[in-house]
Structures are given as C-alpha cells and as structure tokens.
Amino acid sequence: MIYLDNAATTPLRREALEAMLPLLTETYGNPSSAHAAGRRARAALDEAHETVARCLGGQPREVVFTSGGTEAINLAIKGAAWAGKASGNQIITTAVEHHAALHTIKHLESFGFEPVILPVDRYGRLDPDQLGAAITDRTILVSLMVANNEVGTIQPIAELVSAVRRHRGILVHLDAVQAAPYVALDVKALDVDLVSLGAHKFEGPKGMGALWMRHGTTILPQQQGGSQERYRRAGTENVAGAVGLARAFELCTTERGETARRLRRQRDRIREAVTAVAGVEITGHPRERLPGHLSLIARDTEGESVSLALDLEGICTSTGSACTTGSTEPSHVLSAMGYPEEEARGALRISLGRQTTDEEVERARAIIPDTIARMRAAAAVVTADPLGQGVGS
Numbered sequence: 264m265i266y267l268d269n270a271a272t273t274p275l276r277r278e279a280l281e282a283m284l285p286l287l288t289e290t291y292g293n294p295s296s297a298h299a300a301g302r303r304a305r306a307a308l309d310e311a312h313e314t315v316a317r318c319l320g321g322q323p324r325e326v327v328f329t330s331g332g333t334e335a336i337n338l339a340i341k342g343a344a345w346a347g348k349a350s351g352n353q354i355i356t357t358a359v360e361h362h363a364a365l366h367t368i369k370h371l372e373s374f375g376f377e378p379v380i381l382p383v384d385r386y387g388r389l390d391p392d393q394l395g396a397a398i399t400d401r402t403i404l405v406s407l408m409v410a411n412n413e414v415g416t417i418q419p420i421a422e423l424v425s426a427v428r429r430h431r432g433i434l435v436h437l438d439a440v441q442a443a444p445y446v447a448l449d450v451k452a453l454d455v456d457l458v459s460l461g462a463h464k465f466e467g468p469k470g471m472g473a474l475w476m477r478h479g480t481t482i483l484p485q486q487q488g489g490s491q492e493r494y495r496r497a498g499t500e501n502v503a504g505a506v507g508l509a510r511a512f513e514l515c516t517t518e519r520g521e522t523a524r525r526l527r528r529q530r531d532r533i534r535e536a537v538t539a540v541a542g543v544e545i546t547g548h549p550r551e552r553l554p555g556h557l558s559l560i561a562r563d564t565e566g567e568s569v570s571l572a573l574d575l576e577g578i579c580t581s582t583g584s585a586c587t588t589g590s591t592e593p594s595h596v597l598s599a600m601g602y603p604e605e606e607a608r609g610a611l612r613i614s615l616g617r618q619t620t621d622e623e624v625e626r627a628r629a630i631i632p633d634t635i636a637r638m639r640a641a642a643a644v645v646t647a648d649p650l651g652q653g654v655g656s
C-alpha cells in the first residue's frame with residue numbers, strides 16, 4: 264500500500280509512541296493526585312506543556328491540551344465569542360475554513376452572534392484589504408486557517424493579521440491544524456491570540472490537540488468540571504496523549520525545513536506526471552502551498568471513481584476532506600474558489616508525508632496519470648452511450 268492521504272491523517276511516529284508507552288503502563292497516576300504516582304504524571308504533563316510552548320515561542324501556561332483539533336477550534340471560537348459578547352457580536356472568517364471552524368461559527372449565529380464569511384480568490388486566498396474592510400466596531404474575533412486541508416493553499420497570514428491589528432480589541436485565532444507540520448508558527452512574530460493544533464496531522468496520536476492562547480486572553484471554558492488546564496478545559500488529562508503530541512511536535516519542528524524540501528521535490532515529481540494528462544488542472548495556489556500537498560481537478564472524471572480505482576491499485580488518496588467523504592455535496596472549498604459543481608466532482612487530493620519514499624513516488628508517478636486517463640476515457644464512453652447500446656447504434 265502506498266499511503267498518499269497524509270492531509271487526512273498521518274501514522275503515529277515511533278518516537279512519539281515510545282514516549283507515550285511509560286505513561287500508559289508505569290506512570291499511570293492522575294496528575295491531580297498529590298502522591299508520588301500523581302506527581303510523576305504531573306511532571307510529564309508539565310514537560311509536555313513546556314515542549315509545545317517552546318516550539319511555538321510561547322509560555323507553558325499558555326498551552327491547553329484538548330481532544331483534537333476540532334475541540335481546540337471550538338474552545339477558541341466559542342470561548343472567545345462568549346467572553347467577548349459584551350464588546351460585540353461579529354465573527355469574521357473565510358468561506359474555505361474547515362467545518363470545525365465554519366460550522367462552529369454558523370452555530371453561534373443562533374445565539375445572537377453575526378458570522379461574516381469572506382470570499383476567497385481562485386487559489387483560496389483571502390485578500391487582506393477585503394478583511395480590513397469587513398471589520399466593524401462590532402467585530403470581536405477573526406478566525407483564519409493557516410493552510411487549507413483540501414487544496415493546500417497557505418494564507419498570507421502576516422498581511423491578514425496586520426489588517427486586523429489596525430483595530431483594537433479584536434482577537435485573532437489561527438487554525439494551524441493542517442499547517443503545523445510544515446509552516447513555522449512563532450506566536451510572537453505572528454502576533455495572534457489563539458492557535459489550534461491537532462496531533463494526528465504531525466504523526467502524533469489521534470484524539471489529541473492543543474490550543475495555544477496568549478497569556479491574558481480571556482475565553483469562556485466550554486466544559487465544566489475540575490480545575491484542569493488552569494480551569495480552561497475540565498477533565499482528567501490524557502497525559503500519554505499530551506506527551507505523544509509534544510514529542511511529535513518537537514520532532515516535526517526541528518525537522519521541518521528538511522522534510523519540506525524533500526516533500527516539495529517528491530510532490531513536484533508527481534505533479535509533473537499528472538499534469539501531463541489532458542484535462543488535469545492543479546487547484547490551490549501554485550507556490551504558496553503545503554510542500555507535500557497536490558490537489559487537482561481531472562475534468563470529465565468523478566474524483567470518487569479515480570480515488571477508488573487508485574485504491575484498487577494500492578494507492579490511498581482522497582477527493583478532499585476526510586470529514587466529508589461520502590457526502591454528495593460539492594466541496595465548499597472548491598465552490599468558494601469558483602469551481603462549478605461539475606468540475607469540482609473531478610477533485611483528487613494526493614498528500615505526501617514524512618514517511619513517503621522516493622520509490623513510492625516513482626510508483627505513484629507510473630500509476631496515477633494512467634489511472635486518471637483510463638477513468639476519463641471510461642467516463643467519456645458512458646457519456647457518449649449512457650445505455651451501453653454501442654456508440655452510433
């Protein structure tokens with residue numbers, strides 16, 4: 264099997280697993296317990312906070328561990344919205360956000376908040392001037408994804424944040440779930456307030472995430488219970504998960520440059536081969552995109568059928584977001600980028616990971632273009648002769 268769906272999830276890396284194992288077997292105490300077992304677990308959890316903070320250029324107390332990227336995003340958006348309600352009700356975002364953000368913001372509408380969903384260009388990028396123009400004195404939060412999961416486009420974050428910073432009192436949240444393995448996230452340089460991470464995108468454990476929140480930022484906790492995570496996220500901590508996230512994040516941060524260079528080279532090898540097939544168009548930004556991410560539209564094909572055919576050839580790809588697989592709705596991302604439904608149906612996402620080998624890339628180069636061309640030819644026959652009676656009969 265050649266796994267080329269790393270935007271959906273990545274394998275747990277060995278070093279993260281090895282760091283987690285003692286926390287599941289020997290150091291199993293509850294970090295809130297005062298005894299030795301609890302203190303050992305607390306020390307491991309503290310260290311995980313320190314590691315994540317160091318990778319982001321923040322402070323350990325600014326890190327809140329969560330059950331994944333989705334929970335971190337929910338906590339950031341709902342927490343900031345409810346805490347800021349007295350100052351305003353407007354929340355600005357883009358039309359290409361992950362549903363974890365988009366659905367959360369739309370959900371808040373029923374509680375009196377006003378979502379402003381900004382359009383993007385053909386590549387999925389938001390114009391900083393358009394963001395600046397959308398801000399009003401009711402704006403309390405701007406939530407932006409750093410990199411898009413479906414098309415890999417990286418937003419011009421520095422320019423977008425500076426458009427917000429011309430105004431006072433607005434929180435900025437970044438959904439860095441997809442970007443974290445490949446884009447440097449220095450929270451001070453970025454000048455943002457909240458950053459969401461999901462461990463399984465950088466070879467950490469699934470069901471584990473983190474929210475970084477600038478010291479002094481007020482959010483309303485979204486679950487009530489104990490005083491864990493400095494009252495911001497109640498519930499006994501997943502110490503092994505936090506340690507695994509921290510180890511994987513630390514390693515991906517140190518290896519980022521080298522990994523990105525290799526993935527870019529490998530991705531471009533596949534890109535060169537697939538764009539040689541007639542009717543294939545790369546979606547997303549040609550340069551400002553995640554290094555291992557290749558998204559395309561193969562005209563006159565069904566992405567689902569191509570992905571299925573590739574699966575039969577032993578190659579795992581997807582049509583877009585794993586969270587919407589099986590949905591008959593066209594991708595909201597491609598729609599927002601201006602692709603009509605019939606074109607968006609031909610979407611295919613090929614996403615490489617740190618573990619992808621050159622040999623796999625060469626095999627993918629041989630198989631993927633051929634499969635696309637074959638599915639396209641098959642679709643043309645069906646279109647010309649839907650009842651299978653033989654063309655011309």
Ligand SMILES: Cc1ncc(COP(=O)(O)O)c(C=O)c1O
Binds near residue numbers: 460
């Ligand atoms: C950009 C983005 N945001 C949020 C999420 C949700 O993260 P999780 O799967 O950790 O809940 C994903 C996952 O695909 C993502 O790609």
